[in-house]
Amino acid sequence: MPVPDLAAASVFLDFDGTISTTDVGLHLLERLAPPEWKAIDAEYDAGETGSRVCLLDEWDLLPHDADLLRSVAFEVPIDPDLEALVAGLLAAGSEVVVLSDGFGFYAHDVCDGLGIPVLTNAVDWGTGALTFPHEDRCCACSSCGTCKQAPVKEAARRGRTTVVVGDGTSDRKAALLADVVFAKGSLAAWCAANGVVHHRFECLADVGEALL
Ligand SMILES: [Mg+2]
Ligand SMILES: [Zn+2]
Known part of the structure; x- marks a missing residue:
């Protein structure tokens, strides 16, 4: 090139x-969220929803515990x-x-x-x-x-x-x-x-x- x-x-x-x-976001969801996140993510990948709506829905499925989220994020x-x-x-x-x-x-x-x-x-x-x-x-x-x-x-x-x-x-x-x-x-x-x-x-x- x-x-x-x-x-x-x-x-x-x-x-x-x-x-x-x-992907750290997917790792957090895999580890800490109920499986409903998979359908939300599939809609985003298919172009049916934008990332803002997708992220808000996925965030709702995660525990909002900074220490826990950070420790799992650092696994990647x-x-x-x-x-x-x-x-x-x-x-x-x-x-x-x-x-x-x-x-x-x-x-x-x-x-x-x-x-x-x-x-x-x-x-x-x-x-x-x-x-x-x-x-x-x-x-x-x-x-x-x-x-x-x-x-x-x-x-x-x-x-x-x-x-x-x-x-x-x-x-x-x-x-x-x-x-x-x-x-x-x-x-x-x-x-x-x-x-x-x-x-x-x-x-x-x-x-x-x-x-x-
Ligand atoms: Mg990426
Ligand atoms: Zn834009």
């Missing part, structure tokens, strides 16, 4: 299944090359942003020390409510929790070359807008089925090898 000018690039990293080796391994990739991109002048349309807290727990923005949903632990500080009701997908299109569009407007790295349903609309797409899992299958040019990756070391 032609390597984009990294000093002019904005790189958007999905969290679940991209930074984490498997993080890609060992996360720090090296982020450091390499920042050193090359790229902007790096974590974009996660999940329960939010675990993406902050892992990524806040990296010195990059983390745009995701948020739990108000006082009330137990899941909130959406990065929703965008004006965007084309107005039903998402954290809008992944809006920051990609904003970077493109500033003349940045946009790079999206992801694995799942929530990355599709951002992948359609990005200049460069790295995809694995169901996002790679979706890109292939829909003619979206993409680079396959299996782990973040592959992304680093392609870009750095």
Whole structure:
């Protein structure tokens, strides 16, 4: 692949299944929720509901116990090359942003020390409510929790070359807008089925090898 000018690039990293080796949100549901979450998730993957409604319904099925949720979230391994990739991109002048349309807290727990923005949903632990500080009701997908299109569009407007790295349903609309797409899992299958040019990756070391 032609390597984009990294000093002019904005790189958007999905969290679940991209930074984490498997999906932390699904792991929490598998471990802690009654099986009703599976039908809710299937509706989302089929495009019948947006992520905001899906996440709210799934959140209702989880215990709102911060210590318990955090300890189960930490069972999911993080890609060992996360720090090296982020450091390499920042050193090359790229902007790096974590974009996660999940329960939010675990993406902050892992990524806040990296010195990059983390745009995701948020739990108000006082009330137990899941909130959406990065929703965008004006965007084309107005039903998402954290809008992944809006920051990609904003970077493109500033003349940045946009790079999206992801694995799942929530990355599709951002992948359609990005200049460069790295995809694995169901996002790679979706890109292939829909003619979206993409680079396959299996782990973040592959992304680093392609870009750095
Ligand atoms: Mg994901
Ligand atoms: Zn959106």
